[in-house]
Amino acid sequence: MSRIRLEGLTKRFGNARRGSTAAVDSVSLDISHGEFVVLLGPSGCGKSTLLRMIAGLLPPSAGRLLLDDRDITHVPPKDRDLAMVFQSYALYPHLPVARNLGFPLRTRGWSRAAIDRKVTEVASVLGLEELLKRRPKELSGGQRQRVALGRALVRDPGAFLMDEPLSNLDAKLRTATRTELTALHRQLGSTFLYVTHDQVEAMTMATRIAVLDKGRLEQAGTPSEVYDTPASVFVAGFMGSPPMNLLDARLESRDGRVHVTARDIDVPLEHPADEPPSRDVVLGVRPEHLTIAGERVPEGPRFRGAVDAIENLGNEEIALCSVGGARLVARGPRPLGLRAGENVTFTTSPHHVHLFDPASGRRLV
Numbered sequence: 001m002s003r004i005r006l007e008g009l010t011k012r013f014g015n016a017r018r019g020s021t022a023a024v025d026s027v028s029l030d031i032s033h034g035e036f037v038v039l040l041g042p043s044g045c046g047k048s049t050l051l052r053m054i055a056g057l058l059p060p061s062a063g064r065l066l067l068d069d070r071d072i073t074h075v076p077p078k079d080r081d082l083a084m085v086f087q088s089y090a091l092y093p094h095l096p097v098a099r100n101l102g103f104p105l106r107t108r109g110w111s112r113a114a115i116d117r118k119v120t121e122v123a124s125v126l127g128l129e130e131l132l133k134r135r136p137k138e139l140s141g142g143q144r145q146r147v148a149l150g151r152a153l154v155r156d157p158g159a160f161l162m163d164e165p166l167s168n169l170d171a172k173l174r175t176a177t178r179t180e181l182t183a184l185h186r187q188l189g190s191t192f193l194y195v196t197h198d199q200v201e202a203m204t205m206a207t208r209i210a211v212l213d214k215g216r217l218e219q220a221g222t223p224s225e226v227y228d229t230p231a232s233v234f235v236a237g238f239m240g241s242p243p244m245n246l247l248d249a250r251l252e253s254r255d256g257r258v259h260v261t262a263r264d265i266d267v268p269l270e271h272p273a274d275e276p277p278s279r280d281v282v283l284g285v286r287p288e289h290l291t292i293a294g295e296r297v298p299e300g301p302r303f304r305g306a307v308d309a310i311e312n313l314g315n316e317e318i319a320l321c322s323v324g325g326a327r328l329v330a331r332g333p334r335p336l337g338l339r340a341g342e343n344v345t346f347t348t349s350p351h352h353v354h355l356f357d358p359a360s361g362r363r364l365v
């Protein structure tokens with residue numbers, strides 16, 4: 001039963017002469033037993049490097065790694081009680097599924113009968129019973145992915161490490177496999193640590209998302225926390241599609257209230273911020289919280305703008321708008337009842353306003 005603790009894990013690549021850059025920069029994270037933690041971030045942010053250090057495939061440049069209370073920073077991969085599932089599946093093409101599944105147990109010296117028993121058990125958990133005699137090339141991508149998972153499962157590891165395991169699957173199969181993985185996690189109750197750049201995978205499967213940017217941990221929280229209260233401008237802009245509207249703005253005190261103003265936008269905040277009343281901020285509003293002020297919309301701060309274009313997503317529409325020269329995106333159920341070229345009045349609720357510090361990018365309220 002495994003709790004994984006990362007303490008200031010760092011990986012620098014490069015050499016003394018050319019200088020080195022930190023692909024992973026002092027990441028600390030405490031992963032409890034049974035969590036499904038997704039490491040999320042754009043390409044090159046250091047997710048795979050971090051996972052590879054945890055798996056023992058790359059030595060850290062600094063920091064410590066603990067499994068339960070055991071320091072495993074320098075323990076070889078095979079002695080870590082962690083099982084890695086690779087994007088490429090890494091199956092043996094000449095071996096049938098049953099032998100692929102049993103392989104890790106054979107190398108550990110298990111008896112034939114014990115291996116057969118375990119392989120049967122895992123095949124039943126993953127629905128692979130009918131496929132045991134086939135070779136990998138006779139399987140679909142989704143089936144191969146399940147065999148790769150099965151090969152990790154036979155070892156009863158303390159935790160599963162997965163690096164973009166769904167990236168070779170088509171969209172429909174990805175959705176189905178996401179559901180299967182979530183169910184499997186619930187059934188096994190083990191710790192899952194999963195790397196992806198796909199925020200939908202993260203939002204739908206994770207119990208906690210760790211968002212990385214340029215090797216640094218920006219935020220770790222439940223999917224709702226990361227979406228509803230992003231800790232930084234980076235997280236705000238990365239989570240959500242289309243992403244949060246972000247504008248250079250100012251906080252000002254007027255008529256006993258603190259207002260946030262940006263171009264033609266002026267939103268009085270409900271609770272006065274603790275900040276000095278006059279300062280630069282970054283204002284964030286999610287597209288779904290920018291409403292067109294029609295008759296049914298309750299009173300709120302209003303600002304005028306124009307609709308530049310409408311995108312039809314089937315169930316929803318996206319309105320690309322401009323307000324005082326700034327580009328804003330609104331999103332809502334279809335039809336929004338808007339036309340390109342139309343002048344409209346927008347509103348938003350002070351509850352839905354996010355404020356960030358322009359210098360550090362960190363969240364203010």
Ligand code: ATP
Nearest residue numbers: 013014023041042043044045046047048049050197
């Ligand atoms: P992706 O989603 O594209 O796989 P990632 O977030 O997993 O990206 P990493 O593969 O961890 O990112 O890479 C992080 C950074 O470290 C990148 O800038 C990459 O170029 C660099 N890097 C990774 N491996 C090495 C290496 N062996 N030598 C030098 N630089 C490396």
